[in-house]
Amino acid sequence: MHEVVRRARAIAPQLAQHAAETEALGRLSDASVALIKEAGVMRLLQPVEYGGMAAHPVDFAEAVMEVAHGCGSSGWVCGVGGVHPWEMALMDRKLQDEVWGSDQDTWIASPYMPSGVATEVDGGFVLNGRWQFSSGTDHCDWVFLGAVVGDRSGKPVKPFRAMHVVLPRADYTIVEDSWDVIGLRGTGSKDVIVDGAFIPSYRTIGTEEVTEGELAAARAQRTESVYKLPFWTMFPLGITSAVVGIAEGALQAHLDYQRDRVSAYGGKVREDTSTLKAIAESSTEIAASRLQLLDGISRIYDKVEAGEPVTFADRAFQRRNQIRAAWRAVDAVDAIFARSGGNAVRRDTTLQRFWRDAHVGLQHAIHAKGTALDAAALIEMGVEPEGPLRAMI
Known part of the structure; x- marks a missing residue:
């Protein structure tokens, strides 16, 4: 058993004690976030050079299960957010330095649904849109968002092009009252809005590159099997x-x-x-x-x-x-x-x-x-x- 899986199992009873508070807050409690960070669950799929473990995906899955056994919302945030370091490993190293250079425990949110339009400009794109279901977003400093490439009128270009883009916290707005649900309330899966943010090209990746796996890994010069x-x-x-x-x-x-x-x-x-x-x-x-x-x-x-x-x-x-x-x-x-x-x-x-x-x-x-x-x-x-x-x- 991987050491992080052991730690996840050890903190599950404590996460269970905070589960009611997490649900009432509509986001993970601060104590729950601290426990998860200490256990290292979010860093299992993170590159080694940024404090991660580049672990086998089975170890990641088992750690998520252990956390969810104690608190469903905590497990969900780990399951969604824990994959983001895996994709970040496929991005430009300059972006990885920006995300993890000063804090290797930085969390990244999503969602990937292409709910925004990215208009191509010199050096990158200008993004507009609104996305639902950004799980754990209150605890994240960056976000992956799905987008379609559009023309200057805001309509998708042909042939259709979709990509994932990455923004820092200052470039998007979290809609505070947008997560009123019957279950997984503590995930805080709120809406996010982007209004005309500039996305430099190195903070983007084509969806087709990550779909196959090998293409993105080769571009990022990643040789570890997990990133393929x-x-x-x-x-x-x-x-x-x-x-x-x-x-x-x-x-x-x-x-x-x-x-x-x-x-x-x-x-x-x-x-x-x-x-x-x-x-x-x-x-x-x-x-x-x-x-x-x-x-x-x-x-x-x-x-x-x-x-x-x-x-x-x-x-x-x-x-x-x-x-x-x-x-x-x-x-x-x-x-x-x-x-x-x-x-x-x-x-x-x-x-x-x-x-x-x-x-x-x-x-x-x-x-x-x-x-x-x-x-x-x-x-x-x-x-x-x-x-x-x-x-x-």
């Missing part, structure tokens, strides 16, 4: 790891809750064989989700390590399995929550918070059962997916 992985393999990994960790936390909360509970009929719940069977089945399903997720990323990493190409089929099957892992884990949470009795819905119970967090985590676009599953099925039929069926794979 495809974007749509790495980014979903962090998010689904958080969901699986939340499911594990829900299972533990359910066990603690049911151990001494007496049902409305006066019997001990732990003597009810139907409840015990549901616990056993749910525990197995959550464990299967963990194993399938970690197996998928390991298979792709092993191909890169061996110098073998990662095919579109490899990526599609990994995405299919990653999506299924998330849904299987949340279905298992539903099965145990349904047997927890009426008092489980009270807001002072840990279980209901995990249940809400799990369902909101499932709402992320990378968990949609649409094109990724369709593409994987077509490949198994010997049909090459085209057009929109190749999106986010």
Whole structure:
């Protein structure tokens, strides 16, 4: 087990103690941020020369799960934000120096949805737009944003060009009242607005470069295998790891809750064989989700390590399995929550918070059962997916 995974496991009970405060604040508590930084979770995928570990993605996924086991919102922020140092490693070294030169614990936010238009000007671009779902943004000093290249009228150019751009905190506005939700409240996934900020060219990267993996790594002169992985393999990994960790936390909360509970009929719940069977089945399903997720990323990493190409089929099957892992884990949470009795819905119970967090985590676009599953099925039929069926794979 990686040392950071051990530390993440050690801080999970403390994160659990701060979970209610985190939810009430609508962002991670200061104490939670300090614990995560001390454990080094956000630096697992960061380059070694900037205080990171360039770790195996399995170690990253396991650390995120441990954090989410204690606090769903903390796990989610680690899962999303922990991937950003991986992509930053693919950017211009000048930008990496700007981000980490004075503080190697600097956090970076996102989102990647191309919700803004970048107009090309001398030396770079001028960016305008509004983005939703910037998880953990209150604790970050930089942000990755998705953008389309537009003409001077603000319309996307043809052929279509999309890219990721990076801005410092002074160049965007966080919309404070934009995160009022039923679950993952503590992630503080607020909207951000950019109004005419200049983005120098070295703070941009084409989405097609990171999609394949190898292209961006070669441009950045990164030889470590982890930086050659495809974007749509790495980014979903962090998010689904958080969901699986939340499911594990829900299972533990359910066990603690049911151990001494007496049902409305006066019997001990732990003597009810139907409840015990549901616990056993749910525990197995959550464990299967963990194993399938970690197996998928390991298979792709092993191909890169061996110098073998990662095919579109490899990526599609990994995405299919990653999506299924998330849904299987949340279905298992539903099965145990349904047997927890009426008092489980009270807001002072840990279980209901995990249940809400799990369902909101499932709402992320990378968990949609649409094109990724369709593409994987077509490949198994010997049909090459085209057009929109190749999106986010």
